[in-house]
Every structure is written in C-alpha cells, then in structure tokens.
Amino acid sequence: MTIKVNITTDADAARVNEAVSARIKLYRSQKKMSLDELSRLSGVSKGMLVEIEGCRANPSIALLCRLASAMGLSVADFVNVAGKPAVQLIGAGEIPVLWKGEKGGSARLLAGTSGPDMVELWQWRLYPGETFESPGHPEGTSELLHVAEGTLTLAVSETTFVINAGCAAVARTDAPHAYMNIGTGVAVFTMTVSEKGR
Known part of the structure; x- marks a missing residue:
C-alpha cells in the first residue's frame, strides 16, 4: 500500500x-x-x-x-x-521538487545548510487558486520572501499580507501560516528559511 x-x-x-x-x-x-x-x-x-x-x-x-x-x-x-564542504555545487537535476500543487505549482528546495541550525533556500511557483498551508515551524523560525512575478498572499496566524512582484517580506513562521495565490497570474517567489536548533 x-x-x-x-x-x-x-x-x-x-x-x-x-x-x-x-x-x-x-x-x-x-x-x-x-x-x-x-x-x-x-x-x-x-x-x-x-x-x-x-x-x-x-x-x-x-x-x-x-x-x-x-x-x-x-x-x-x-x-x-545540504552543503557540508567549503563549497558544494548542486546540479539542476539534483534539485528536488518537494511539493506539487493541484494546478501545476511547485516548491523546490534549491539548497540548504545541515541542521540543526539551518538555512534553506526555496523556489516556489503558485498558480491561481493554489494554497500551501504549514502548521508552523519550531519557535524562532524566520522566513525571508521575495516575489519575482505575480502577487503572493501570505497568511500568518489570522493576519494576511499581500506581497507584490519586486517586493519582499520577513515573517516569523513559528505559527500556522499559508502561501496563497488569489490573483489571476502565476506567483513566483524565493524563500529563505532560518531555523535555530533546539
């Protein structure tokens, strides 16, 4: 099964x-x-x-x-x-897609440092109507987001924020949060996650 x-x-x-x-x-x-x-x-x-x-x-x-x-x-x-040597090159074919949306969206983990104090670099693509929800990360986790195309709606706890193309945001994401595309075009954004180990 x-x-x-x-x-x-x-x-x-x-x-x-x-x-x-x-x-x-x-x-x-x-x-x-x-x-x-x-x-x-x-x-x-x-x-x-x-x-x-x-x-x-x-x-x-x-x-x-x-x-x-x-x-x-x-x-x-x-x-x-996860980079461990002084420099680790990651080929295009080695970059995993860790989420696929129902309409063709995707989340790719481009690179990251080894835990527990970790930083990850993600590339997201959300098609109109797609949403990704997270229950929240460990306490103190922060995300840096930059929208390259379209408009991203970010919901953290019960507050929503609209991030337009060319704009950026810093969000504490140890609470439930979601990325949503409620627009009519594709939303493409890069995200860096910073999490401190326990």
Whole structure:
C-alpha cells in the first residue's frame, strides 16, 4: 500500500522518496534513535515512519520539517542538498521538487545548510487558486520572501499580507501560516528559511 501525503507522481518524486527513506534510516542509526523515540519526538506515528523508511509514503514538507527538527537536522539533509564542504555545487537535476500543487505549482528546495541550525533556500511557483498551508515551524523560525512575478498572499496566524512582484517580506513562521495565490497570474517567489536548533 502506498500512502499519498503530497501530490506528486513523477520520477523526481520517486528519487526524493528514496533519498528521504535512506537518509532517515542512516541518521536514525547514527543517532541510535528507535522508531518509537523518533515518533515521540516528532509527533509522527510509528506506522507512518515505517512507511517512509520503506519508501512507501510520500511525506509532506510539514512532516519532513517535523522529522528534521526532532533529529536535529534540516530537510536539506534528507534530500541531499545540504552543503557540508567549503563549497558544494548542486546540479539542476539534483534539485528536488518537494511539493506539487493541484494546478501545476511547485516548491523546490534549491539548497540548504545541515541542521540543526539551518538555512534553506526555496523556489516556489503558485498558480491561481493554489494554497500551501504549514502548521508552523519550531519557535524562532524566520522566513525571508521575495516575489519575482505575480502577487503572493501570505497568511500568518489570522493576519494576511499581500506581497507584490519586486517586493519582499520577513515573517516569523513559528505559527500556522499559508502561501496563497488569489490573483489571476502565476506567483513566483524565493524563500529563505532560518531555523535555530533546539
């Protein structure tokens, strides 16, 4: 049985799922962390962890964030775009798509540092009517956003903000938040996430 948590169907998704599966097993082994302990720390069910490690699940970005935080890592560690040497080059074919919207939108994790104090660089594309919701990141997490095309509506807690093309924003995202395209054109934005380890 394959558990679908995110909307993805292509070969890139399979490659990402294989990398996530292998990396979580590796890091859990290195940290001598049982499935029960990881489940308790992350709030992710043991059954879901078994499915992820068995490469039978397609975990959402929010779920990967919870697992990374619980393990003192970054999502970039899981998908192998975390820079460890002085310089790490990441080819276009190595950049994973970690979310696909129902209308063709996408979220690509371009690069990131290794956790627990991590910084990630994302590129998002939202088509009209698409929304991505996040339950919130660990306390103190901040995001820097720059809209290259279209208009992005950012909701943090119960307040919404409109960010037009060419404009930027800084947001504390340790509360529930969402990125929405309520306009008529494509919204393209770059986002940097900064999260301090526990």
